[in-house]
Amino acid sequence: MAADYPAPLIIPPLSLPHKQTFVLLHGRGSSGEEFGPTLLDTPFTCVSRLQPDFNNTTSLAETFPHARFVFPTAARRRATIYRRSLTQQWFDNWKLDPPAAEREELQIPGLHETVLYLHDLLKHEIALVPDGAASIVFGGLSQGCAASLVALLLWQGDPFGGFIGMCGWLPFRQRLEEEMEASAVSQEDDFFDRDEAEEPIFDPAERATRWLRGQIDLPAISSTTPLLAFKQVPLFFGHGVLDDRVSVILGRDASKLLSKVGLSVFWNEYEELGHWYSRDMLRDIVAFLENNVQLS
Secondary structure (H helix, E strand, O other), X not given: OOOOOOOOEEEOOOOOOOOEEEEEEOOOOOOHHHHHHHHHHOOEEOOOOOOOOOOOEEOHHHHOOOEEEEEOOXXXXXXXXXXXXXXXXXXXXXXXXXXXXXXXHHHHHHHHHHHHHHHHHHHHHHOOOOOHHHHEEEEEEOHHHHHHHHHHHOOOOOOOOEEEEEOOOOOOHHHHHHHHHHOOOOHHHOOOOOOOOOOOOOOHHHHHHHHHHHHOOOOOOOOOOOOOHHHHOOEEEEEEOOOXXXXXXXXXXXXXXXXXXXXXXXXXXXXXXXXXXXXXXHHHHHHHHHHHOOOO
């Protein structure tokens, strides 16, 4: 692998036994060391069944004391939008003015490397936690959200317990939607550039994810390989309405497409929030996990 990914920041469970693992990605220009501790220690008012006192102030680390938290760090890459200066980013990209479809080819090399890296990391973490993939919560903030969404859509293993996306977007969203719409064409026209000996694909989500796999140059896989495990992953998506880096429009569009693909998406907007998370968002994340994710 061409890119050099630093070792992730790993914060062990506050209490044993180890029951869950969170793998959460930072945004561009940050790192696991910068992003992780602040996220875990940010206080918020708890309304969870795990912390029944409504007036109790808690944190993610305290709410999930049996969780292992893994915060990967992106490789250093040239950022075209910053005059090719070196920065830690999961992939390169151009301006994110909605619909963020300009110069999408910049994303390909970084997404290729990052998805392979994340899949290897996830396999490693799955092997360490009881109940495997079902005990994994995956996601990220900003570009980390975007990268983890692509990794989720291209994941071939067992479904994760849940996904958390904060102030992010979905790379190649327009093209993915076009591929899904193309699945409605007649059977004689819909062979998705496959060999004549193979059966055509008509499921919109499978067609779109196979296109995405080819777009970022991942190896082709058999037509019989299951591709849609991600449909079983509940997804929380939170976005600040005042976000001036990643427009809330991009978050809304991503949420709508992911719902079309077949995911159970829990979309939340925060009126006075910019490009970050808030105490309200963290509270809602906890409620989402408790209500939708089987975290033993």
